Amino acid sequence: MMNHIDDWGSPNTFPHYAIGWAHALDTPLQWTKQIASHWGGTRNGMVMHWPERIKAKGGIRSQFSHVVDIAPTVLEAVGLPFPKMVNGTEQLPFDGPSMVYTFDDAKAKDRHTTQYFEMFGNRAIYHDGWVACTRHSIPWLMAQNPPLKDDVWELYNVAEDFSEANNLATKNPEKLKEMQDLFMKTAEKYHVLPIDDRRAERFDAATAGRPDLMGNRTSLTVYPGMIGLMENAFINTKNRSFTIAADVDLPNGDANGVIICQAGRFGGWTLYMKAGNVHHEYNYFGLEHTNIASSNPIAAGKHTVKYEFVFDGGKPGAGGQSILSVDGQKVAQGKIPKTEPYAYSGDEGVDVGMDNETPVSNDYKERDNKFTGTITKITVDVKPLNLSAKDKKQIEDEGDVDQIAED
Template sequence: MRYSVITILCMTLTLFAGLTTQASAREALDRTVLPIQEPERPTYSELDVRNVETPPLFEVKAPKKAPNIVIVLIDDIGFGGPSTFGGPIQTPTLDMLAAQGITYNNFHTTALCSPTRNALKTGRNHHTANTGSIMESSTGFPGNTGQVPNSVAPLAEMLRLNGYSTGAFGKWHETAAWETSVSGPFDRWPTHQGFDKFYGFIGGETDQWYPLIYDGVIKVTPPKTENYHFTVDMTNQAIQWVKAQQSMTPDKPFLIYFATGAVHAPHHVPKEWIKKYKGKFDEGWDKIREKTMARQKKMGIIPSNTKLPPKPKDIKDWDDLTDDEKRLFTRQAEVFAGFLEQTDHEVGRLIAAIEEIDEMDNTLIFYIAGDNGTSAEGGFVGMYNEMTYFNNVTEKVEDLLPLIDEWGGPQTFPHMAAGWAVAFDSPFMWTKQVASDFGGTRNGMTVHWPNGIKEKGGLRRQFSHVIDIAPTILEAAGLPEPKSVNGTPQTPMEGTSMLYSFNDAGAKERHTTQYFEMFGNRAIYHEGWFARTIHRAPWMAVNMPPLESDTWELFNVQRDFSLAKNLADKYPKKVAELEALFMKEAEKYNALPIDDRVIERMNPAIAGRPDILGDRTTLTLYPGMDGMLENTFMNVKNRSKTITAKVAIPKGGANGVILAQGGRFGGWSLYMKDGKPIYTYNFLGLERYTVESKKAIPEGEATILLDFVYDGGGLGKGGKATLSVNGKAVANGRIEKTQPLIFSADETADVGLDNQTPVAEDIGIGREETRFTGEIHKITLAVKDVK
């Protein structure tokens, strides 16, 4: 078919008009309702498609010149750790971004990881997001349920629906504990919370040498590389993703959420990083604390009149320690410091990749040095295995000394002594978990955005909070805060955009009121005043004082950066006024009633949160069921249990795991070696109890039964274990101790293998080495309560 010139011209004008209309429509999109509604589709009366033009494709694009976004969130490092903020640990990437961007010295978090993360990504207070504490200690009360409401849509989803590509790498820890099984629901997993891509671990921590990794919602095996380390792996994944994304869609902006597991326990780091700090901490935490504050003053990071508050009374002076204690504790600090510098190095690799693809100028980077203060959960002497803290077991210096050379390696799951946490939170008194002290909540942050920030090396002193990040990003991207997301009306963001301060160091502070609460520690900031009560120390897990007996203190933070001078006696009316304001804010944001329980809340029955297995006392398991996290598996602690395994033994006998829970640092395993059935109970990696048959099981069908009869009489008691084959007892023995509260934050229950690290060291390590060589038909696990 031929067209006249006039016809072609008319068609061209029509097409141009359509494209112009589309462009205009795109600019006039209603972005307050997400997803953005598609325009009404045209209808046609023309019979032949060759006589009509293809209508323009409707496509949602980000606003023109909207920046890429990178959020770097380091775990468990306080204000006084990184060199950027005067600390003794070198963080050259953070230093570089600060020198080329701006630094905030009055930025705050919530004092704990899950709450900070949900506040960061939603722009709402942590109780509004139902994250009053970590996922594993959620309760049945509003504000603490662990389930982010649909009315609190995350920033990532807002950006995705506005034309961004979105990727999350590293630690998540924002999914309700009972929603982490194969049955889901997956609503609160990363890929249903706005991220196109997720590569990382779903819980609060993981073994950096043998991590539990998910790609999306699928559990994957880490790559088998020499000297594997998870922080390196997650960085590789982030770099690969952003390069591929920009290669395919260079005009589409990206959001990267880069949340390392470091420097949360376990403190795992290659030895070459540890060696860099040999001898750097020999002078002890008191001198480190003093020298850090002196550097902070010299750098202008803190006011010159800042006073150093005393340490918590439970922390010993360095000079009063024994030589053995000093030797152990300096090694712990060397490992921790190496871990942080390695992490900063990996952040630097990601930044270099963004520079390589020429996207640095229009990339808005938030580098947040800590989701809370440095952790004091290592107790007074540190821990070879962090899980001892969660089981109320105290480790001793004499037991830890032989492990010094292994500290930070695969044979340890370590944490450091609390004195270092205080030092790395300088110039403040307290640490992580203490929401009523800036040592728990004030974290250093740098912001880098060449296209949006003129000043280089500037300092910003305005009060800001983690809930301010999301509204800042929306404003920087030219996006409105949505009123509805995916059909649900939204709770308005409670944060305040910080964009006003980007190019005005003297701008008047806009975030003027903020409450804080965590496990009974609570405070209120209001127009330069700070009222607080210290209800409990981080190392206090039981026997809390009555909440009503707490004493409130008062500080003028415009004159007292470190909270060193309590003005409560001088201004009692101001104390009463701010205490009343705290109660008003706490009620408004669902922080009431206050729940100061810590370890007890790990038990769903006590905490009042859902348990996926409910009251069931039996669980049937089949081959392929592996990677079951502890909160979605049968609770066998402080109970009698039986394991009945129907198996087929091949010619020559079988080897490998039948059923295991936990790993190298605590758990139990029913397995076979050289054809013999064996049951091992691993008590926190400190002691192992083994019951083993003397005879191999012959070829053919077999029923292997493990019967454990719990002593009763309280938590963590022992019991008698009996192994039977085809109805006949073949071995028995005593299990003297059991773990009362938790096996692991990341090791799983597995059928037919032992994921990650092994419960029993003689069975091998990893999926292939521990895989059962016979055939498992099914396994029945049954439990019985004992008084």
């Protein structure tokens, strides 16, 4: 890390809070973001400002409230009824009460008396001033989680111990059992079960086993001007073979610029032209770049530029063959040793005709990479996701996460 000390905080880095600082900033609460079992991972302050209605200037309200209470509060505040239908879709009832009752009475009795918490198997239940909780996983440890049944539960009287400093589980096992039973009842009511403690795999709908916006679609056509298509709004090319066929009209002189790309500096892929040559580059987490290119410039005029990836198969994140062709003639081929298995980016999407944010490749400039030719359309075709039973079992056991970290 010290080799990159001068890059820290620059556009070349993707900063995250250091673990120690995250803990320190949550003091005196336990744990941090993603650890929903403890207040350090869930408790936040909230400011309400409405001078014409809220008369208590600088007042503090300590009634238990949750993010699910915000929408009911807004509707009551503006005098609107609960919408039973929205655009023809029947709405589920709100899960929380309005907080308007606290505006005029700082000592009003709590109306939100029970609330579950769950994230990646870290879980808790709040009820009438008590919290039962269990920390199941730690986000920065790439290790296989223990069985859920082996988790150790804690018990806190947060009405008297707001920072959860005094664990009463051994002193009051009856109360703990009561709270554990309430968690299961509440989790069933709100569709939390079965608890899914996977992490990285859940970013990829196909691997996680849930539907996505593309459904069973195996082909998607995009056009110039379509930029910032987030990962869940674009066809999934991970862990499978696929092709990209771009119908383009190249100008006289050497064509330059990005035809289509996905994500950015910290992982993704890009199909682009430079000095008339067509390139494809795969960026593995910003750590390894695999670039193939035609050896001769492509002539001006209309062409179909095609990229093909032939997946090696096996576990998620395996590599494959990388092939470029123009008008049906192969112009370049290479080997991508490994691929990003579950997600390219949380904040950069697919761009047609440019690379609109951080560049996938260092071979072209940031924000100065518009395609100089004309794109008619680009069609992406994918093959079905074919994972063996063994690979699926590995995913369920999170063994792949360990292997990716080691790789």
